[in-house]
Amino acid sequence: MSNFKLYGTLGCHLCEEAESWLKHFFPWASYMYVDIACDEKLVESFGLRIPVLSNGIDDVNWPFDIQQVHRLFLEQAAIEPQKTTTLSSEAPLPSRRVLLPRTEK
Known part of the structure; x- marks a missing residue:
């Protein structure tokens, strides 16, 4: 899955948010x-759209949603079936539990 690229730039708060979202x-x-x-060509291509997640075939602009990113993984899996794990259209989407701090009354 190393063909995925997250395009952004230093000091871009949306890029930092997108990276945190992906890690979560x-x-x-x-x-x-x-x-x-x-790279000047990358600035021309992505300058107004960053952060952008790409699998080399398709791009997804921020804000991403789980279905968009899952679709990128599925597209990549179709290209490199020998390198992928169990990513299929029937694979469950990953879920994460978010714990918020308890407020005292």
């Missing part, structure tokens, strides 16, 4: 963070 909902996923400021 897809902790098993691996991706490469690409700073678009290092």
